[in-house]
Amino acid sequence: MRVPFTTAVVLSLLFWGMDPLLGQQAPAEKAPPAAKSYAYPTEDLKKMYEEHVGLEKGDGPFADAYKPIPLHMYLNPSRHYIRPDISMFADLMKKFGPEQCVECHTDVTPGIVNIWKASTHAQPKKNEYFASKTAEIEKRLGREIKEVLCSDCHGKSHDVLQMPTVDNACGQCHVQQAEELASEREYGRPNHVQSWEANVIVPWYIENYRKGEGASQIGCDVCHVEMARCDGCHTRHAFKAAEARHPEACASCHMGPDHPDWESYEHSKMGIIYHLEGHDWPFDKPMGEVIPGKDYHSPTCQYCHMYKGGGKWWINPVSKGIWRMGTVPPKEVEFTSSLKDYPYGINLPPINKKLEVRSPESIQKRETWLELCGRCHSVRFARLWLENLDEYMFEAWKRQDEAQKIMDSVVAEGLLEPSPEERACYPMGDVLADALGPDKLGMGIYKAFKEKKGHVAVIGPILGVSSLFFTGPGNPSAIEKHYAEMWFWYKLKGYKGTAHVQQDYSWWYGWAPMIGQLALIQDEANKLKRLRALEGKAKK
Amino acid sequence: MRWKIAFLALSLVLLGFLIVWGIKETRPEWKHYQKAEYAQCIANLEKELERWSDPTWGDPKVAQKLQEKVKGLQRPKLEVKQVLLKGTGLWKDGRNGKRVDRCTTCHVDEEKLSKLHLNIVDNFPFGLYGCTICHGGQGESLKLKKAHNGMYRDRKEMLARLSTADALLQLWKGFAELAPEEGMRASDFKYYGVTGEKAVYVGSAACLRCHKGLTTWHIDRWKNNKFVTMEKVKNAPDFIKGDEKYRRQCYKCHTTGYDEKTGKYNEEGVTCEACHGPGQFYVYFMSSGKVAEAQRLSKLGFSYDVCGRCHMARNHEVRASALAQLESGPKGQALNQSGSGLANAEAPGIVKTPPSHPTERNEELPVDLTQEETVALAGTINSVARKGQVP
Numbered sequence: 001m002r003v004p005f006t007t008a009v010v011l012s013l014l015f016w017g018m019d020p021l022l023g024q025q026a027p028a029e030k031a032p033p034a035a036k037s038y039a040y041p042t043e044d045l046k047k048m049y050e051e052h053v054g055l056e057k058g059d060g061p062f063a064d065a066y067k068p069i070p071l072h073m074y075l076n077p078s079r080h081y082i083r084p085d086i087s088m089f090a091d092l093m094k095k096f097g098p099e100q101c102v103e104c105h106t107d108v109t110p111g112i113v114n115i116w117k118a119s120t121h122a123q124p125k126k127n128e129y130f131a132s133k134t135a136e137i138e139k140r141l142g143r144e145i146k147e148v149l150c151s152d153c154h155g156k157s158h159d160v161l162q163m164p165t166v167d168n169a170c171g172q173c174h175v176q177q178a179e180e181l182a183s184e185r186e187y188g189r190p191n192h193v194q195s196w197e198a199n200v201i202v203p204w205y206i207e208n209y210r211k212g213e214g215a216s217q218i219g220c221d222v223c224h225v226e227m228a229r230c231d232g233c234h235t236r237h238a239f240k241a242a243e244a245r246h247p248e249a250c251a252s253c254h255m256g257p258d259h260p261d262w263e264s265y266e267h268s269k270m271g272i273i274y275h276l277e278g279h280d281w282p283f284d285k286p287m288g289e290v291i292p293g294k295d296y297h298s299p300t301c302q303y304c305h306m307y308k309g310g311g312k313w314w315i316n317p318v319s320k321g322i323w324r325m326g327t328v329p330p331k332e333v334e335f336t337s338s339l340k341d342y343p344y345g346i347n348l349p350p351i352n353k354k355l356e357v358r359s360p361e362s363i364q365k366r367e368t369w370l371e372l373c374g375r376c377h378s379v380r381f382a383r384l385w386l387e388n389l390d391e392y393m394f395e396a397w398k399r400q401d402e403a404q405k406i407m408d409s410v411v412a413e414g415l416l417e418p419s420p421e422e423r424a425c426y427p428m429g430d431v432l433a434d435a436l437g438p439d440k441l442g443m444g445i446y447k448a449f450k451e452k453k454g455h456v457a458v459i460g461p462i463l464g465v466s467s468l469f470f471t472g473p474g475n476p477s478a479i480e481k482h483y484a485e486m487w488f489w490y491k492l493k494g495y496k497g498t499a500h501v502q503q504d505y506s507w508w509y510g511w512a513p514m515i516g517q518l519a520l521i522q523d524e525a526n527k528l529k530r531l532r533a534l535e536g537k538a539k540k
Numbered sequence: 541m542r543w544k545i546a547f548l549a550l551s552l553v554l555l556g557f558l559i560v561w562g563i564k565e566t567r568p569e570w571k572h573y574q575k576a577e578y579a580q581c582i583a584n585l586e587k588e589l590e591r592w593s594d595p596t597w598g599d600p601k602v603a604q605k606l607q608e609k610v611k612g613l614q615r616p617k618l619e620v621k622q623v624l625l626k627g628t629g630l631w632k633d634g635r636n637g638k639r640v641d642r643c644t645t646c647h648v649d650e651e652k653l654s655k656l657h658l659n660i661v662d663n664f665p666f667g668l669y670g671c672t673i674c675h676g677g678q679g680e681s682l683k684l685k686k687a688h689n690g691m692y693r694d695r696k697e698m699l700a701r702l703s704t705a706d707a708l709l710q711l712w713k714g715f716a717e718l719a720p721e722e723g724m725r726a727s728d729f730k731y732y733g734v735t736g737e738k739a740v741y742v743g744s745a746a747c748l749r750c751h752k753g754l755t756t757w758h759i760d761r762w763k764n765n766k767f768v769t770m771e772k773v774k775n776a777p778d779f780i781k782g783d784e785k786y787r788r789q790c791y792k793c794h795t796t797g798y799d800e801k802t803g804k805y806n807e808e809g810v811t812c813e814a815c816h817g818p819g820q821f822y823v824y825f826m827s828s829g830k831v832a833e834a835q836r837l838s839k840l841g842f843s844y845d846v847c848g849r850c851h852m853a854r855n856h857e858v859r860a861s862a863l864a865q866l867e868s869g870p871k872g873q874a875l876n877q878s879g880s881g882l883a884n885a886e887a888p889g890i891v892k893t894p895p896s897h898p899t900e901r902n903e904e905l906p907v908d909l910t911q912e913e914t915v916a917l918a919g920t921i922n923s924v925a926r927k928g929q930v931p
Contacts, residue, residue, distance in 0.1 A: 379827035437597040
């Protein structure tokens with residue numbers, strides 16, 4: 001069983017080349033593509049994530065290693081959708097034209113038809129603003145748009161229906177928006193447009209499928225696939241811009257222990273004001289025209305994170321990200337534990353280098369933030385607040401350094417019980433070394449994985465987060481779980497609480513449990529040491 | 541007898557001093573560090589070697605090269621390495637004054653150094669300005685304690701100096717002194733930040749927050765004119781048809797904060813920072829409540845060549861030839877002949893490969909000029925280019 005699996009992984013990697021797997025863009029094909037590709041700009045990426053394969057193959061570089069669950073037909077339809085057999089209705093379909101979809105579907109699926117009927121797609125010139133926007137699109141397409149029909153996105157025949165993607169549907173008319181979404185790729189992961197790539201590339205994802213637990217991955221799949229396309233925020237079939245300007249549009253994904261953006265914003269004064277008064281704010285207005293204080297009395301997620309600088313907003317909330325998710329060690333902290341060697345020779349972007357909080361690039365991002373904050377606050381206050389956020393994170397990283405140091409010694413002294421050799425190996429650990437090689441893993445990690453066949457203790461950022469996604473016999477142990485929760489949950493909660501000005505979140509949900517975890521780790525390490533000493537004495 | 545003993549003791553003491561002095565002379569501190577650094581170099585290379593000699597993933601050619609490299613480093617010649625800096629004393633006169641950086645004597649691993657200076661390794665002339673210009677410390681000393689005295693080790697420590705403008709003014713003055721050109725002033729170097737990295741362009745929005753009222757006339761004049769110059773460029777036929785390489789020639793003067801290496805710019809149009817220089821530090825002081833420090837920076841004035849970088853004669857000649865090409869070439873033909881750099885490869889909505897039938901060409905090119913328009917534009921450009929002005 002194991003051998004063909006390994007072969008499948010290696011072959012799939014060889015077949016598609018290594019670069020796309022590692023987040024680098026493969027050199028573009030010489031032949032010009034038929035249309036511009038937004039979500040997956042290269043042929044290789046398209047092949048891995050969007051090209052139709054039915055349910056025979058998964059997504060990403062490990063596509064051959066697993067078969068998705070049938071539900072994926074609906075999660076990533078452009079790749080996995082299998083049309084139901086409607087051959088019996090073939091004659092019926094011939095009778096009706098593409099403009100008549102609605103006539104049947106009003107009865108069959110009244111929900112989506114009624115939503116569409118009320119949408120701007122059904123009346124693209126319903127007011128002056130939309131008429132002018134539609135006119136722009138008409139000019140580009142060279143044809144008149146009376147309605148945007150089902151067939152415009154789904155295809156003209158029931159026999160070859162397509163599921164819409166950024167490339168084949170939305171981006172055809174909404175070019176600027178699609179380009180802005182695609183521009184996230186330049187800023188590296190984590191971002192929206194690559195969130196599906198990030199989802200299926202991690203070893204524990206494939207490992208869970210290998211164990212036959214594909215259904216458990218639904219918790220990751222839903223957000224990660226939606227974020228990479230338009231209808232994650234502009235939901236079907238209304239596709240409203242106004243909807244996506246509401247902070248709730250972000251909330252369905254940006255919540256929970258590792259990125260409690262919604263919880264921290266919702267309970268901050270900014271969120272409270274939105275909660276009290278937001279129902280009257282003009283969300284129909286484009287962001288660039290919003291007058292702070294008059295239209296919005298407090299900022300929304302979009303107002304701050306989609307600010308591009310120079311008085312412009314765009315559909316790219318990651319362009320000002322400095323700390324990003326908060327999981328990559330910053331260069332500015334002098335680590336004493338093994339964190340100082342991060343990324344340990346690993347050459348897998350984006351985890352191949354430390355974060356630089358004070359690089360010119362980050363300084364430029366910070367100045368753009370201040371330009372924005374200054375619309376309401378004293379810039380001096382805003383600068384101090386954000387510098388305080390940096391300091392908070394540096395301190396939090398120092399606490400993580402302390403914890404990592406304890407973990408280092410526990411692993412070095414072989415105190416883990418059961419030992420890495422005796423317990424379940426790291427997710428996919430038995431094949432990772434051969435699949436990636438020393439070039440991508442670094443000599444040290446490659447050798448460790450190769451020699452011990454994946455029976456290695458992996459702790460800390462970022463691959464150590466596996467202990468929150470995977471459990472095998474004896475793996476992870478309690479102390480590892482404590483540590484993963486410390487940095488992936490509580491540290492990040494405190495970060496978001498501080499960043500979004502929710503002081504209680506910053507302390508009681510963040511810092512306090514974070515240092516609590518540190519205490520647990522210390523305690524656990526002491527117990528392991530005592531146990532080992534007792535065992536030694538007993539043997540004598 | 542007593543005298544003899546005393547004399548002997550004294551001789552022994554002196555001999556002891558002599559031996560200690562001799563040892564110190566022949567085995568100076570730096571040799572120890574240099575040796576250790578070379579050893580570390582070899583260790584690193586051997587690690588690499590191991591990776592490249594891997595039977596499945598390695599490459600024997602690379603491995604062999606590494607092996608040779610290791611061999612070359614086995615018995616390194618231990619010597620003082622230094623960067624000679626221009627200054628009050630000249631090396632050729634047999635005296636180099638205090639201006640010499642010997643840091644690379646101990647920090648001898650160049651690869652390691654360039655990894656630590658990733659952001660500036662391509663654009664900072666280390667050979668001219670050395671290390672101490674940014675890092676402080678005593679460059680001429682070969683003793684660890686003395687050499688590292690008053691030193692700023694990393695970006696964090698360098699940035700911490702920004703409590704006043706002194707650090708910057710010192711730095712820029714230092715650059716002016718060390719520059720090979722004569723007559724340079726501190727203001728010519730304000731494109732460097734306190735870390736030796738490029739200073740950041742913050743965008744005109746930060747400036748215009750405050751610069752209203754008293755400075756309105758100046759702002760209004762520029763806002764209506766030079767701030768929007770890129771809008772005109774974007775509508776120019778040769779810009780529309782030009783490829784990225786051609787367009788970069790426009791960005792150079794019609795945007796602010798243009799970086800030739802990346803081809804990216806901070807803001808469209810000729811805005812505040814295009815002439816006044818990057819605003820990172822000025823804005824930092826102004827928005828930290830340190831107006832006096834900001835003022836000290838602003839009083840430095842302009843870099844000497846700030847206008848001349850763009851306002852030079854025949855700057856637009858390239859356009860004249862490009863437009864002439866547009867005019868003379870068969871209508872709609874992809875203008876990618878070398879020279880002007882004009883090509884329609886990346887212009888939006890334009891077919892990449894010209895179709896084979898000449899009759900089809902007209903139909904397939906959405907952006908096209910009439911004959912008259914082209915002639916008129918080319919005429920304007922030619923006359924402007926002759927006068928040496930920017931339209």
